[in-house]
Amino acid sequence: MQDNTLNFFEKVYEVARQIPYGRVTSYGAIANHLGAARSARMVGYAMNGSVGRDVPAHRVVNSNGLLTGKHHFEGTNLMQQLLESEGVKVRNNQIVDFDKVFWDPGIEL
DNA sequence: CTCTTGACTGAGG
DNA sequence: GCCTCAGCCAAGA
Numbered sequence: 001m002q003d004n005t006l007n008f009f010e011k012v013y014e015v016a017r018q019i020p021y022g023r024v025t026s027y028g029a030i031a032n033h034l035g036a037a038r039s040a041r042m043v044g045y046a047m048n049g050s051v052g053r054d055v056p057a058h059r060v061v062n063s064n065g066l067l068t069g070k071h072h073f074e075g076t077n078l079m080q081q082l083l084e085s086e087g088v089k090v091r092n093n094q095i096v097d098f099d100k101v102f103w104d105p106g107i108e109l
Numbered sequence: 110c111t112c113t114t115g116a117c118t119g120a121g122g
Numbered sequence: 123g124c125c126t127c128a129g130c131c132a133a134g135a
Binding site for chain 1: 115116119
């Protein structure tokens with residue numbers, strides 16, 4: 001499905017959608033894989049449109065493993081619940097074993 | 110075209 | 123370890 005008309009947003013969706021169960025990644029990692037390493041903010045920005053798509057935005061966090069985007073979810077801890085539901089432990093809006101659950105699109109892809 | 114905003118990141122104190 | 127500053131790029135008004 002390599003649509004030649006892949007927009008920046010859609011590219012982000014494609015990668016985020018491939019995040020395996022119980023794994024997470026960072027905006028920079030996705031952006032880097034897209035070739036726009038300096039566009040990590042755009043990745044998060046694109047996630048705003050991820051609602052209504054098959055994009056598990058709750059699996060995407062910042063480089064610190066902090067759930068920066070939890071405010072964009074419905075509840076106050078919905079994002080955390082989703083992660084914990086997948087086996088990802090979260091502590092104070094931050095992923096505990098971030099190094100272990102981290103998923104690098106440039107390595108496993 | 111110009112300005113603002115933003116779910117980021119890395120470097121410096 | 124914590125806080126602050128600057129750079130980065132894309133979309134919307």
